[in-house]
Amino acid sequence: MSPRPHACLTQHLVWRRLQRGQLEFLWSLAGALGLVLGHPFDTVKVRLQTQTTYRGIIDCMVKTYRHESLLGFFKGMSFPIASIAMVNSVLFGVYSNTLLALTATSHRERRAQPPSYIHVFIAGCIGGFVQVYCLAPFDLIKVRLQNQTEPRARPPGSPPPRYRGPVHCAVSIFQEEGPRGLFRGAWALTLRDTPTMGIYFVTYEWLCRQSTRDGQDPSPARVLVAGGFAGIASWAVATPLDVIKSRLQMAGLKRGAYRGVLDCMVSSARQEGLGVFFRGLTINSARAFPVNAVTFLSYEYLLRSWG
Numbered sequence: 516m517s518p519r520p521h522a523c524l525t526q527h528l529v530w531r532r533l534q535r536g537q538l539e540f541l542w543s544l545a546g547a548l549g550l551v552l553g554h555p556f557d558t559v560k561v562r563l564q565t566q567t568t569y570r571g572i573i574d575c576m577v578k579t580y581r582h583e584s585l586l587g588f589f590k591g592m593s594f595p596i597a598s599i600a601m602v603n604s605v606l607f608g609v610y611s612n613t614l615l616a617l618t619a620t621s622h623r624e625r626r627a628q629p630p631s632y633i634h635v636f637i638a639g640c641i642g643g644f645v646q647v648y649c650l651a652p653f654d655l656i657k658v659r660l661q662n663q664t665e666p667r668a669r670p671p672g673s674p675p676p677r678y679r680g681p682v683h684c685a686v687s688i689f690q691e692e693g694p695r696g697l698f699r700g701a702w703a704l705t706l707r708d709t710p711t712m713g714i715y716f717v718t719y720e721w722l723c724r725q726s727t728r729d730g731q732d733p734s735p736a737r738v739l740v741a742g743g744f745a746g747i748a749s750w751a752v753a754t755p756l757d758v759i760k761s762r763l764q765m766a767g768l769k770r771g772a773y774r775g776v777l778d779c780m781v782s783s784a785r786q787e788g789l790g791v792f793f794r795g796l797t798i799n800s801a802r803a804f805p806v807n808a809v810t811f812l813s814y815e816y817l818l819r820s821w822g
């Protein structure tokens with residue numbers, strides 16, 4: 516037998532792997548880029564939710580820019596960028612495997628035999644529940660750094676910010692608040708993400724199925740739109756607990772501020788009215804559309820290319 520066909524086949528396989536590798540690389544890049552572009556919106560959201568000094572989105576943007584320059588909007592960004600691939604693989608991995616266990620269909624077969632919405636919901640909730648334990652410490656550090664309003668170039672004599680960077684922040688929390696301190700707000704995060712990740716995946720599936728003929732793969736444009744709206748819909752429901760979560764994460768700095776999730780809800784509502792539960796929703800929706808559009812597109816294409 517001549518070795519030629521073999522060589523050809525190997526070349527072909529290597530080429531395909533390379534192409535896949537490039538695709539995967541491009542999509543992770545797109546995901547990271549989405550996160551970078553979305554981060555300034557996230558910073559404004561977190562500040563509106565946890566500080567009472569701003570009158571609204573514009574006021575917060577103007578003050579942040581004047582006081583801290585453009586860099587102020589990018590505080591706390593490095594850990595989310597470094598962890599997003601891990602957090603999303605846990606979320607999407609647990610989701611997809613739970614669906615596999617519930618419906619005995621792999622990702623490829625799911626277009627021909629679509630799972631029921633209740634199965635999608637349950638798989639989403641389980642995925643959401645599990646990813647919280649990867650997300651919680653990174654999210655806490657992000658929120659603490661985003662809330663430091665000291666400008667980078669400080670006038671001489673002014674006090675330095677409490678945390679010098681993400682690693683210093685993690686070490687300080689560990690030393691000052693103990694190992695459990697790194698999971699501050701994790702319970703509120705669990706309550707926020709478990710049901711709303713179910714809503715996230717149900718909205719995505721529903722929108723994809725609405726716009727695609729039975730058994731066919733949705734086009735990239737439809738995946739983008741369905742992913743974007745899934746982000747907005749799930750954030751709309753998640754916002755009240757998002758506010759509480761952010762407040763509890765910050766509360767570690769002033770001891771004894773809240774006794775728990777319920778106490779934080781009641782005292783926030785008493786002091787600031789029910790509107791407090793929707794703080795940051797507008798700006799977060801503007802961020803959620805592009806970020807989640809890209810997230811779902813990469814998920815669909817990575818899984819399709821892996822087969």
Ligand SMILES: C[N+](C)(C)CCCC[C@H](N)C(=O)O
Binds near residue numbers: 711712806
């Ligand atoms: C379920 N919940 C609404 C909390 C989040 C859904 C989207 C998560 C995404 N990583 C993002 O940052 O937008």
